[in-house]
Amino acid sequence: MAMTEPLVITDKNQMRQWSRSMRAQGKTIGLVPTMGYLHEGHLSLVREAHQRTHVIVVSIYVNPGQFAPTEDLSTYPSDFSGDIKKLNSVPGGVHVVFHPHNLYDYGAGKEERIEKEKEKKGDGDVSCLDNSGLGHETWIKVHNLEKGMCGKSRPIFFRGVATVVAKLFNIVEPDIAFFGKKDYQQWRIIQRMVRDLDFGIEVVGSEIVRDADGLALSSRNVYLSPELRTQALSINQSLYQAKRLAENGEANSIKLRDSVVHSIEEAGGKIDYVEVVDQENLEAVEETIVRPVVFCIAAWFGKVRLIDNMEMISV
Numbered sequence: 001m002a003m004t005e006p007l008v009i010t011d012k013n014q015m016r017q018w019s020r021s022m023r024a025q026g027k028t029i030g031l032v033p034t035m036g037y038l039h040e041g042h043l044s045l046v047r048e049a050h051q052r053t054h055v056i057v058v059s060i061y062v063n064p065g066q067f068a069p070t071e072d073l074s075t076y077p078s079d080f081s082g083d084i085k086k087l088n089s090v091p092g093g094v095h096v097v098f099h100p101h102n103l104y105d106y107g108a109g110k111e112e113r114i115e116k117e118k119e120k121k122g123d124g125d126v127s128c129l130d131n132s133g134l135g136h137e138t139w140i141k142v143h144n145l146e147k148g149m150c151g152k153s154r155p156i157f158f159r160g161v162a163t164v165v166a167k168l169f170n171i172v173e174p175d176i177a178f179f180g181k182k183d184y185q186q187w188r189i190i191q192r193m194v195r196d197l198d199f200g201i202e203v204v205g206s207e208i209v210r211d212a213d214g215l216a217l218s219s220r221n222v223y224l225s226p227e228l229r230t231q232a233l234s235i236n237q238s239l240y241q242a243k244r245l246a247e248n249g250e251a252n253s254i255k256l257r258d259s260v261v262h263s264i265e266e267a268g269g270k271i272d273y274v275e276v277v278d279q280e281n282l283e284a285v286e287e288t289i290v291r292p293v294v295f296c297i298a299a300w301f302g303k304v305r306l307i308d309n310m311e312m313i314s315v
């Protein structure tokens with residue numbers, strides 16, 4: 001289908017109707033869920049969707065359900081008109097941008113939630129950690145996969161992600177959904193949720209897109225000063241170094257991990273975690289690497305928390 005401007009849909013019933021009319025015409029639907037402030041990483045998912053499906057929906061929704069009160073919901077960057085321009089720059093564009101105001105109709109939306117956070121922050125009350133303000137009682141928890149790594153430092157994060165993705169799946173009813181391996185744990189959690197709950201949806205994981213200097217693209221990179229950005233390159237450089245060491249025969253995951261930790265700390269980063277985990281079940285591999293693993297990192301540079309990872313096949 002030749003494309004110009006995408007249709008912007010904000011209402012979930014209208015979104016579902018659009019998808020059903022497409023399906024009635026025999027078209028397959030691709031969904032690319034995002035939180036906006038798009039970059040080449042997101043656009044690579046759109047390009048991949050063009051290879052696989054007839055029509056493409058990009059959702060742009062900053063999901064309050066995945067942010068703890070102490071996190072950056074209120075400062076998460078946005079540029080809706082810029083996002084539309086970027087989507088138009090992809091050959092074929094996209095058919096629909098689904099941009100709901102609030103997916104938690106019975107509770108607080110993003111603005112109300114931010115207000116609530118401000119009130120709570122003062123007295124250290126963390127009772128809104130359970131997201132009760134959103135008016136939801138139903139949350140999806142992918143128990144084991146969400147335990148480690150980002151799930152440790154962000155206890156409600158994956159519950160919020162899995163739930164909003166399930167909502168998007170139920171609203172958009174896609175055939176294929178496209179996720180980036182940049183958020184490796186998230187991708188595995190969504191795959192598992194789809195398998196366990198019998199969503200009839202294929203989940204595709206796309207390769208990480210990096211800037212010319214190797215830093216993985218992220219909407220949060222905009223908050224890095226030039227100095228912090230230089231420091232942050234230690235993430236990707238240490239990952240590539242570990243990969244080279246592994247390719248040259250170093251199979252001890254602890255040694256490889258330590259080399260990554262050392263490089264990031266030396267550059268000025270504060271480690272949240274560095275883990276060598278099984279690519280499928282994300283369990284830590286604290287021994288000789290004999291099966292496909294992925295090195296996963298989360299580290300702080302100033303107030304910016306970045307994540308990155310690299311898959312390594314057994315050595």
Ligand code: AMP
Pocket residue numbers: 033034035036040041042044045178179180181182183206207208209210216217218219
């Ligand atoms: P976000 O808007 O950050 O929630 O990301 C939306 C989707 O884009 C997720 O599936 C991410 O994994 C994916 N994504 C974000 N950054 C990149 C990147 N640098 N390369 C590939 N995919 C990415």
